[in-house]
Amino acid sequence: MNENNPNEPLRGALIGCGFFARNQLHAWQDLTGVALVAVCDRELERAERFGREFGIPGIFSDVEAMFAQCPLDFVDIAAPTPAHAALVEAAAHHGVDIICQKPFAGSLETARRLINLCEARGVSLTIHENFRWQHAIRDVVRLVDKGEIGRPFFGRVSYRSGFDVFANQPYLAELPRFIIQDLGIHVLDIARALFGDVAHLSCETDRINPAIKGEDTATIMLRHDAGTTCVVDCSYATTLAEDPFPQSLIEIDGASGSLRLGRDFVLERHRPGGGKERRDLTPDWPAWSEQPWSVIQESVVNLQRDWAECRRAGRAAATHGADNFNTLSLVEAAYRSAETGQTVVPQRWR
């Protein structure tokens, strides 16, 4: 990890100026101690547009030119997954810390190689896995960690919607692997944040929308090391009059109480003997956020704030590469289970 003068802002560059990157740029602008000094997109006009809109001086269409001309502390990679490996390699080669969007690699072999490379080059690798950073989800994780409902023996993390995600991200319709790889990865990561690593899992998938290539529903049953059984279920084929998009709903049964995180961030805590508390966990949304995306946008600010604090403190962020390997491996295991009809033991980091 590079050393910095604590009085100087961290100098960052955003690579990939597409649909989601706008949230990352807004979030960086909300944070003190970080200055985005360059943007890079292989389509120059996209970099120019973001540069103008966010007042960022360095505009590039080629990362090597950017590294040659801009002294950087970190890069924030928001290009699509097939571009990640080459971009991570380039940043690691230049000794620059890395934040990379999910899924950070197209295979576990590539993920392993990139983590090892970053370690060997002494740069930090953090995956932009933001769902566990949602305000309400962090509260639920905290309650479980503090043992407020005793040992959790059952969990359900559920994301069901009919929202047209293909309008903003048309490439999703072309992916042979869709919902587990794109969305389920977040929901599986929430399950890991709540209940820890997974001993084995099984998975069923289906494709309801005939206009897309990949699966748009998945039901995954996880057995966590600590003994919790958890169901992760995702759908982009669910018709609901009041669509909760893009909220993740959570049910947890513990030995001494239960939690239900419902729509609109209402958390119910059920106590033994019949008592029930209700709390509204709606946070203050970022000023630039827009419904229905606010819950995601707020989590981006939280993740990036934590990353900057960890960077300054010289410690790894929560979703560092090796941690996220164990989330990515759940995605691989889920596809293998769906293909083979068998229970699968996911790979672990080391």
Ligand SMILES: NC(=O)c1ccc[n+]([C@@H]2O[C@H](COP(=O)([O-])OP(=O)(O)OC[C@H]3O[C@@H](n4cnc5c(N)ncnc54)[C@H](O)[C@@H]3O)[C@@H](O)[C@H]2O)c1
């Ligand atoms: N965390 C989340 O909640 C979330 C949500 C949406 C997308 N994502 C992730 O963000 C990433 C980008 O998704 P998107 O929907 O914004 O994609 P997008 O296609 O809208 O944008 C990607 C941009 O990267 C550029 N690009 C591609 N290869 C490049 C390269 N080698 N160098 C520089 N620029 C390059 C493209 O020209 C494009 O402008 C994906 O990994 C996706 O999974 C995450």
